[in-house]
Amino acid sequence: MTRVVAANAVRTGPLVSAGAVIGFGMGGFIDGIVLHQILQWHQMISNILPPDTLANKQVNTFWDGIFHAATWTATAIGIALLWRALRRRDVIASPLMMWGALLLGWGTFNVMDSAFNHYIFGLHNVHEWIANPMMSNHIFLAVSIGLIVIGWSLVQSAKRTSKAAENL
Amino acid sequence: MRYVLGLSATIFALVAFSADAAACTMCNVEVRDTIAEQFWDMAWRVLAPFPLIAALFWALDRMK
Numbered sequence: 001m002t003r004v005v006a007a008n009a010v011r012t013g014p015l016v017s018a019g020a021v022i023g024f025g026m027g028g029f030i031d032g033i034v035l036h037q038i039l040q041w042h043q044m045i046s047n048i049l050p051p052d053t054l055a056n057k058q059v060n061t062f063w064d065g066i067f068h069a070a071t072w073t074a075t076a077i078g079i080a081l082l083w084r085a086l087r088r089r090d091v092i093a094s095p096l097m098m099w100g101a102l103l104l105g106w107g108t109f110n111v112m113d114s115a116f117n118h119y120i121f122g123l124h125n126v127h128e129w130i131a132n133p134m135m136s137n138h139i140f141l142a143v144s145i146g147l148i149v150i151g152w153s154l155v156q157s158a159k160r161t162s163k164a165a166e167n168l
Numbered sequence: 169m170r171y172v173l174g175l176s177a178t179i180f181a182l183v184a185f186s187a188d189a190a191a192c193t194m195c196n197v198e199v200r201d202t203i204a205e206q207f208w209d210m211a212w213r214v215l216a217p218f219p220l221i222a223a224l225f226w227a228l229d230r231m232k
Contacts, residue, residue: 017228021221044214049202058199062187063214069183070218077176077221101228108224112217121213 010092010162014085016101016155022078023105023151028071030106031113035126036064041136042124044117050128078105092162100154107147114141176219184211 035041043051044063051057085091117123118137125133126140187207 011232013229013231016231017225020228021225024221024224045210055196055198055202058196059202062203063210066183066187066211066214070215073176073179074218074221081225105224112220116213116217123213
């Protein structure tokens with residue numbers, strides 16, 4: 001079914017915000033699954049309570065669970081927002097814009113993780129088991145800013161593409 | 169916006185309270201006591217970045 005919408009009535013905000021919130025939540029899952037569980041570079045409070053005994057490992061796993069519950073909530077809210085966005089007649093479901101929004105949200109999660117958990121509260125470092133863990137935090141932050149830049153660029157590119165199509 | 173904030177606040181509260189209760193039922197006394205001692209101090213730190221989703225949503229939703 002083709003939706004016919006006046007060019008000046010098209011809105012990108014609902015799709016981008018939904019995609020970014022999903023990206024935020026899934027970014028948290030990537031951190032939790034890849035860095036906490038598969039690579040085991042850190043856990044949620046591993047800088048405060050190193051998981052070097054079974055009891056400390058269990059306490060860290062508990063806080064990993066709380067963290068995952070919050071990322072699950074973020075993802076669920078994002079899906080609800082996406083559902084709402086796609087039911088609107090003034091929103092165009094652009095795949096490029098969605099990818100951009102997902103990367104934007106992922107990068108935003110990582111920057112928040114860096115700011116709060118790595119630098120302000122010192123709950124954990126990205127890689128606890130290397131000689132200079134702070135260096136891993138700096139690299140993680142740089143990559144995260146890169147994700148935001150790429151995501152934002154894709155969103156802007158999708159907006160320009162859709163505007164050009166409207167003007168045909 | 170109010171639905172996002174309301175849902176977030178409700179779920180965070182449920183997670184926090186149920187986790188607090190779950191910590192009390194753990195078999196390992198050392199683990200249970202460690203979690204109980206630091207629960208609220210850690211809980212707000214671990215969850216602190218998440219309410220910023222609302223700010224992210226608010227900023228992007230207004231985009232033309």
